[in-house]
Amino acid sequence: MPFITNTNAKEQVDIFYEDYGEGQPVILIHGWPLSHKSWEQQVWKIVEEGFRCIAYDRRGFGTSSSPWGPYDYSALASDLNSIIKELDLKDCVLVGFSMGGGEVVRYLTNFGTDRIAKVALISSIIPLVKKKDDNPDGVPQDALNGIIDNLQSDRVGFLKEFSKGFYNFEDNKDKVSQAQLDYDFIVASFASPRATIETALAWMDTDFRPELKNVNVPTLIVHGDADQTVPIKTSGKQAAEGITDNRYEVIEGAPHGLNVTHADELNEILISFLKE
Template structure:
């Protein structure tokens, strides 16, 4: 299987990735608590549109190594930097789903955008999940604490209901199958328990508001207005206000997992953005 080894003073971490197609590289960064397989409906679309598509597993998830530590966003962004560097990617387009939006923004903060053409935030946690006095639409701390307790006490049971909420399953059974829920559960259940909890702390606690100014390339923001996992008011609405050069697409009645339930709408928006000339997006 293809791996890239991210070598640091502390440890070496092997990151599993898939690399298809040719042309301008599009890097897909998956959400929590899944793997690169969550991008199944987007990988083929990107490749058939004439682009090179790289999708990798975050450390602790999928086939990547499962270290005990290193789930803060700067370390995760350094994993992304290692992939971009070792694959010698130029003019890359970064696409982050949910938690993956954090790697995109922290990459812009820690490494700049000289080698990045565009970015996309899909159902993203950016800029802040938690409810604060200055972020009243965020998720209450009690709910976040309950998630952490459930992950500690019975992670695999928690994941069963989580994925139903991920897709608004009761309302969208015509768009997502029971088999998809079971498939996602299998992927999530096989992830490192430690990584699952530590990564959840990262997306629940990290405040990216001061970093939005570092996203200085064209940015696509896509979010569902029925997202029960990451409320649109605390995420995409704020990101669209503070990322200077953005294209904001709200998908009506779409849940968090719109990459499956509204795959055609997402693919159309993503490919339209990818194909558009950077000069036109900046103008």
């Protein structure tokens, strides 16, 4: 199996990745608490349309190694940088889903845009999840604390129910199967318990608003207006207002996990952006 070792990490971190196709490289960065497998409906389309598609597992998730730490966004972005450098990728398109949007922005902040042509933020947490006085549409601190408490007391029990809200399951039973929920649970429960909690703290607490100025390449922003996990007003809408060169696409009725429920619509938007 292909791994890349981040030799600059505080602890050795081996990142698992899959690499398919030829052409301009498109790097897919998965959401929390899943793995690269969540991109199943996008990988084949990206390759079929003539691009090289690289999808990897965040440290602590999937088949990547699980160091004790750290799991802050600078550490996560350093893993992404190791992939780009080791594979000597140029003219890349970074695509971040949910918390993966944070790796995109922190990569641009820490490593610049020399190797980056475009970026895409899909159902992204960018710029800020948490409710604050100057972010009234964010998720209340009590709700975020509840997630951490549940992960600490009964992680697998929490994860068993999490996907229902991820997909607005009751409203989308015609678009997502019980088997998909079961699959997500298997993937998520396999992840490192510590990584699951520490990365949750990262996406909950990191305020990317000061870093939006570093997103200075063409940017695609896609969000569902029915997203109950990362509300659109605190994420997609603010990102579109704060990133200068962007294409903002709102998918009507789409939940957080629109890469599954609205895969055809997302793929059409993403491929159009890649070919622009």
